[in-house]
Every structure is written in C-alpha cells, then in structure tokens.
Amino acid sequence: MGAILPSSKYLGQAGAYYLSQKQGPITVLEVGSGTGSFTREIVPLLDAGDRLDMVEINTGLIAYLRNRFAEEPAFQVQPGVDINFINSDIRNLAGDFAYDYIVFSLPLTNFPPQMVEEILSLMLKRLKPGGVFSYVKYAFISRFKYLFGGAATRTAMTQNQHLIGEFASRYQIEQRLVWLNVPPAWTFYWRKPGE
Numbered sequence: 531m532g533a534i535l536p537s538s539k540y541l542g543q544a545g546a547y548y549l550s551q552k553q554g555p556i557t558v559l560e561v562g563s564g565t566g567s568f569t570r571e572i573v574p575l576l577d578a579g580d581r582l583d584m585v586e587i588n589t590g591l592i593a594y595l596r597n598r599f600a601e602e603p604a605f606q607v608q609p610g611v612d613i614n615f616i617n618s619d620i621r622n623l624a625g626d627f628a629y630d631y632i633v634f635s636l637p638l639t640n641f642p643p644q645m646v647e648e649i650l651s652l653m654l655k656r657l658k659p660g661g662v663f664s665y666v667k668y669a670f671i672s673r674f675k676y677l678f679g680g681a682a683t684r685t686a687m688t689q690n691q692h693l694i695g696e697f698a699s700r701y702q703i704e705q706r707l708v709w710l711n712v713p714p715a716w717t718f719y720w721r722k723p724g725e
C-alpha cells in the first residue's frame with residue numbers, strides 16, 4: 531500500500547536512528563512493518579529487557595514477518611527481548627501502553643485527512659513523554675501526485691500537508707533526506723515534550 535519497493539537498509543537505519551542512542555531498557559512500536567525492512571534494522575539495537583511491538587494490517591505480511599524471525603539470522607533477537615506481532619489496523623491498537631520510540635512507515639499522504647489526524651493524534655498519545663516518533667515520506671512523489679491528480683486529490687493533499695505541518699511545528703526536532711532508497715525519502719523525527 532503506497533510502497534514502490536521494500537525500503538532500503540539506509541531508510542530503515544534512518545527510521546531507527548534515535549533507537550541507536552537509547553539508554554536503558556526501551557519499548558518500541560513499529561507501525562506498518564510490511565516485509566520487515568525497518569524491523570531488520572531495529573532488531574540488532576535491542577537488548578534484554580527491551581520490547582518491540584510490530585503492527586501490520588496485512589495478515590499475509592505479518593505471517594511472512596513471523597517466519598523471518600523464526601528462520602533468518604538477521605532477525606534473531608537476544609534472550610530477554612520481548613517481541614510481539616500484532617495483526618491489526620493501527621487505529622485499533624488495543625490497550626493504552628506507551629512507547630519510548632515509534633517507527634512509522636504508513637503512507638500518510640495517501641490517506642484521507644480525517645484518518646491522518648486520527649492516526650497522528652494516536653501516535654502522540656502512545657508516545658511516552660520524551661519519546662521519539664519517526665516517520666518517512668517519499669521525496670518528489672507527492673509533487674507528481676499533486677500535479678497530475680484530480681481536484682479532490684489536490685484538496686486532500688493540501689489538507690494533509692497542513693495537518694502534518696501543524697504537528698511538525700509542535701514536535702519536529704530533525705529531518706533527513708535518504709537518497710539511497712527507491713524513491714529517495716525524507717525521515718522526520720518528532721519528540722513528545724515532557725522530559
């Protein structure tokens with residue numbers, strides 16, 4: 531959904547960048563794990579006492595990911611790391627558990643504005659104070675979509691940009707452009723105030 535190819539390891543590393551600076555046990559939520567391109571970069575950063583919850587809406591993809599953890603050396607977690615596969619729409623994530631890091635790769639710009647607002651509000655709610663949310667957005671693609679889409683597409687995209695911009699003005703701490711991905715993509719980092 532929205533993806534052209536699985537993300538490159540460089541984009542995965544950018545998504546997981548703040549986790550690489552973690553101190554002490556952490557909780558991580560990965561949203562839209564897909565085939566595991568980001569997961570693969572998150573796994574080696576986890577130590578005993580850490581927890582990783584992976585949410586993916588597609589049943590086939592979550593089964594594929596589970597299999598990678600069972601079979602591939604790159605997906606072996608250290609003893610004492612708690613991993614959970616959650617086959618769900620992120621909007622229906624059960625409970626009220628909060629996370630130190632959220633690594634997010636849903637194609638936000640493809641969603642209707644109301645859904646973007648719902649999901650981003652939920653992500654901020656699920657982030658601990660001081661926690662970091664990272665999300666990716668393809669560079670250049672939205673410009674094409676905007677130029678060649680119909681009026682309804684343009685209206686939705688403008689609304690989404692405005693909405694995302696409001697969140698960004700409150701929370702954004704950094705952004706990086708990853709050229710080594712097809713297509714190149716931005717990674718944005720937001721921090722929830724409070725620590």
Ligand SMILES: C[S@@+](CC[C@H](N)C(=O)[O-])C[C@H]1O[C@@H](n2cnc3c(N)ncnc32)[C@H](O)[C@@H]1O
Binds near residue numbers: 567587
């Ligand atoms: C752009 S792909 C990214 C996949 C992978 N992280 C990567 O970078 O290659 C987005 C993923 O999010 C999943 N997804 C889309 N909407 C979702 C939702 N509402 N809740 C959970 N997962 C969703 C899709 O099935 C897809 O696997």
